[in-house]
Amino acid sequence: MGANEALRVAFRTFGCKLNQVETETLAARFEVAGASIVGPDDGADLVVFNTCTVTSKAEQKARREMRLALRRNPDAVAAVTGCYAELDPEALAAVAPRTVVLPGSRKDALGGMAEALVAARLEGLDLLDELRRLAAAASGGLPDPFSFVPGEARFRSRVQLKVQDGCDNRCAYCRVCLARGRSVSLDPDEALRRATSLAAAGVPEIVLTGVNLSQYRSGGVGFPGLLELLVRGVPSAAFRVSSYEPDRADAAFMGAFSLPGVRPHLHLSAQSGSDRVLRAMGRRYGRDDVLRAAEAARSVRDDPFLGADIIVGFPGESDDDFRDTVGLLELMRPAWVHAFTFSPRPGTRAFDMKPRVPERVAVERAAVVQAIADRGKLEFARSRIGKTLVAVVEDGGDEAVLGDARRVFATSAEYLKLEVRGVPAGFHGSCACRVIGLSDGDGSADLVSIFI
Structure with a gap:
């Protein structure tokens, strides 16, 4: 395509809801600047990859998708960011020659480059050179994790509002805390302003999102206080909590969760039903805390939709440990489970932990958990027929x-x-x-x- 044509930008997102929020905002910034947002197969000039580092499979998928997209768009430039880019930029830079890696901590700067990149395309400048120049200039700046404001160009029916980032826990298996840093929180008044703006634009549901919402703290306000502030301040919208730590689902949280403006849906970051495995993981709660949180949610809401994260195959997980996890799920009766096998991540304590659970055993355990999850979801769905x-x-x-x-x-x-x-x-x-x-x-x- 020649000069004087709009910059064509494609986005590819991997991983969590935060990445989705951030990609949506970046796409809106480019659209406002005059770019055309296209699919990865639609002749893009620039392909933005927002990567994930939770598992080795997520990293492999990002590299594979990069190669595929650039093969289909041989003249395109790749801008790669996200958690994987934060921790291993060299691996991503080596995937293809026309690649610029922007650390995940400076992902926000990419939105600020939109106007310059659109102008460079219109003026016939070399897009790769311009992106490299802008990325180098941004490398010394301070990150702004809350510059990702949803809906700058268009709104959707359900919008995710980022109110927290990072995590102060250092769980043995987790690499995200290394990539996103310590917990930071959006000012509650600013959260209220953004939620009010979304509701005024007709958004009926706002999903509150963060790496660890239970660590939200700003201006003396914790997450329960924030949730209550938003529900009472924006009565025309409903609010959904993306996930929460079991040990922080206390009376204050349940008081806010019980409000009519909050969706009856709670996803608990359980990870295991074995106290021994939870200690090895560095989690700050036990199986009884998970069960108490589930029962508390049911006591304040009429049959809520409960979900859980479960990791199987953590180093040293025995048959008895796994039976404890199965027992937890049978008692908890979740309607949704995100089950995945342990993935050893470089830089984490669990990377060198022994003994490793054989992959075949871990896959079998994941299948058992998934079967429990499928049964729970089917039972929950059936209970809604006729309602x-x-x-x-x-x-x-x-x-x-x-x-x-x-x-x-x-x-x-x-x-x-x-x-x-x-x-x-x-x-x-x-x-x-x-x-x-x-x-x-x-x-x-x-x-x-x-x-x-």
Whole structure:
């Protein structure tokens, strides 16, 4: 493509919800600056990769996707950032020659480069040289983790609001704390201002996001106080908590969680049901804390959607330890489990821990956990048949199937995926729908419902 044409930018995001928030904001910044946002296969001039370092598979996937995208766009320049870029920039720089690596701690600076890169494209300047110059200039600056403001160019039905970053824990297996640093929090008044702006633009649901929300602390306000401030200050929106530490789910948190403006959905970072393994991981709670948090959530909300993270195959995890994890899940009865096998990460204490659990055993244990999770989700979904649920219609939808109505997908307050039939054309936002049955099992939805 020649000069005087708009810069075409593609984005590829890996990993957590924070990365998603940050990518969405970067895309909005480039769009406002005059760039065209395109898919990775649509002839991009610049491809931005926002990487993850949680597991070695996440890093391998990022490198593979980089090679593939640059093979499909041989003249494109790659800008690589994120947690993997923070900890191992050399590995990413070696993937392809037309690559500029920006550490994850300076990811925010990429948004500030948008206007200059758009101008460079219009003026026919070498995009790689310009990106290298801008990245070098940004390397000495101070990071601003809360410059990622959602919805600068467009809003979605459900928007994630970043209120916290980093983590003061140093869990034995975790590399994220090394990449994102110590816990920092958004000022509560600024969080309220951003939430108010989103609600005024018609966003019906705001997902509060961070590396460790339980460590939120700003101006003497902890996370329970922030949640209550937002719920009472922005009554037109509903708020969802992305995840929380079991030992911090205390009476203050449950008081805020019980408010009607908070979605009845709580994801607990459990990791294991074995006290011995939890100690080895460096977690600050035991299995009883997880169970207490789950029961407390059920005591303040009517049958909430409970989720959990579980790591299997941690070094030294015995058959008895794994049975403790299975027992925890059977008592907790979660409707969702994010189960993954232990991945030894360089720079963490667990990297050299022994004995290693054989990969075959870890995979088998993950399958057992996933089966429990699938059963729990199915039971929870079945319990909603015949009920009326509040849901948020996601952007987009299938072709019209009922005259001037359409079939779309939505997320219920409980975090179930719904296929909603009979939605009026052009409808966008929160709605009520009556659940009539389970979906056909294609993975696009859990339940089928009728718009009412």
